[in-house]
Amino acid sequence: MQTSTRIDLTAGPIFKTLIRLAVPVTVSMVMFTVYLMADLYFVGRLGPDAVAALSISGNAFFIHLGFSAILGTGGMALIAQAFGRKDYDHAAMVFKQSILLALLVGIVEAGTGLMIAPTYIEYFGGSGQSLEWGIQYFQIFVISFLFMILLYTIGNCFRGMGNTKTPMIIMLQANLMNIALDPVLIFGWLGLPALGVRGAALASVISQIYALAIYGYLIFIKGAHINIKGRWRLNPGIIRQSLYIGVPSGLNHFLLAANLLISFRVISNYGTAALASIGIGFRLLQAIYIPVIAVASAMAAIVGQNFGAEKYQRITGTFARAWLIGTAFMVCCTAVCQAIPGYLIAIFSDDPAVVEFGVIYLKIFSLGFIMVGTIMVFNAVFQGLGKTYPSLIGAVVDNALFAGLVLTLPVYFSWGIQSVWWIKLTTAVIETAVIAVWLKGELQRTRLKISRSLQPAG
Known part of the structure; x- marks a missing residue:
């Protein structure tokens, strides 16, 4: 693993540097998605209620990602800029500030989640068996938030230093461990008790503790x-700087979480199969977005150091x-989702109703892939520059419009489930336009600032 050589992103071929950083991030995210898919596959053998239980818990995961983004984004940007200045x-x-904050926030997250678990699962659509299993899964899963926020923050700090290889190796090992533990703990292999959905959550906790132990060895020893x-x-000074950059990014994630929660509330009116389909569809989208997220993540570090x-x-x-x-990648993904959406959904569920709802989701949502990819890249530029509030404003416009429209139009006009995704596609177009205009102005201001700084004194 790279552990001692400082990595300079301010020189060398840009394309080669971008790919060199993006590939390890891609591998890390692919393995994380493989773990999510394996989790979904094994839990899916327990039936639609188990899948719905995981899907509901996934909403809280996005709230957690908001806190992670606050700490990880601010730390990455400040470290990248500091490395650029040497x-x-x-x-x-x-x-050090990033690690301390992550520890404090993680403890609060885990404690709060444990207290609200039953209320949370019931409020967001859990009923009968899915309610019981949802609570069982969530009460263990939420403990992992402490470990996940530390892993996310440390990994982002390493990326700001230009090192994406070490986080890749660590998370590769942890995710392989998680995949191996899933069937053992869920179904009770090797003489162990069958824990069901609780086994999936416990496998996550064990693998994350392992990853943190490796990071601890590399950092402290x-x-x-x-x-x-x-x-x-x-x-306090560094914390203020980090939060100035990180809070808008975190609020962006909170808006996404709120968006998903609203979607789940609306979709729950169509039954458990619809809830299961959105859980499967969303995890497929996570897999599809990986290469673009990886390129954007690498670009943010490069932009930060060069800024x-x-x-x-x-x-x-x-x-x-x-x-x-x-x-280019998103164009290819759009073509695949338009051509074989049913096959993609059927990988994870053979329930006809789940497949039907999932096909509707993929065929409509995939039409916006190019815009989603564009937004990711634009936002990464803002992160590297340490100016994340424009991304937040774009997200506020998108999510406010989505919430207002999806909670009124489908009910008023008696539209079907597909109207939810058409509304989301429309609001994404508006968000893209808002961020594009703002980024053009920000790049112009950055050019002028750097030009003035480089002019000889006097």
């Missing part, structure tokens, strides 16, 4: 890019290449 002492201070020796105490180094041409060059890669 200010490694400041990077070490940011790293072997050393990883920066010197973290010295006192670990909260630094710190005041190299504007490398910022725009990286942005252009990342957008072209993302768009």
Whole structure:
């Protein structure tokens, strides 16, 4: 693993650097998605109620991602910019602040989740068997939020340093462990008791503890890019900087979570099969988006370091290449989802009603893949520049419109389930336009700022 060599993203071929960083992120995310799919596959053998239980718990996961994004995005951007300036002492201070905050937030998340588990599962559609299994799964799953936020924050900090290989290796091992443990704990293999949905949650917790142990060894014993020796105490100045960058990104995730919660409330009116289909469809979308998310993640680190180094041409060059890669990939994914949506859904459920609802979801939602990819790349540029509030404003416009329309039009006009996804497609177009206009202005301001900074004094 790369643990001691500092990685400079301010020089060298842009395309090669982008791909070199993106590939490990892609592998990490593919393995995480394989784990999610395996989780869904094994739990799916227990029936639609078990799948619905996992789908409902997935909403809370997006709320968790919001807190993770607050800490991970701010830490990544500040560390990348510090590395671009060659200010490694400041990077070490940011790293320590990020870990301390992640620990505090993770404890609060886990404790809160345990207290509200029954109410949460019931409110968002759990009933009968899906309610019972949902509570069983969630009460263990929510404990993993503490470990997940630490893993996410540390991984993002490593990416800000230009190291995407180490997080890949660690998460590859952890996800393989999770996949291996799933059937053992769910079905009671090797003489162990069959834990059902609780086994899936417990497998996640065990594998995450393993990953944290590896990170702990690399950071505290072997050393990883920066010197973290010295006192670990909260630094208000760095925390404010990190939160200024991270909070808009986190709120963006909260809006997505709210969007999903509203969707689940509306979709729950169509029954358990509809809930199961959206859970399957959403996990398929997570898999489809991986390469674009990876390219965007790599681009954010490159943009951050080059912003710190005041190299504007490398910022725009990286942005252009990342957008072209993302768009080309999304065009291919759109074609696949339009051609064989039923086959994709049927991988995870043979229930005819689940497949029918899932096909509707994929055929409509896939028409917006290019816009989704574009939004991801645009947002990553803002992250690297440390200006994340424009992304938040775009998301507010999208989600406010979606909530207002989806809670009124389908009911008023008695539209079917497909209207939910057509409304979402329409609001995504509007979000893309808002962010595109703002990004153009932000890049112009960045160019002027760097030009003035590079002019000789006097």
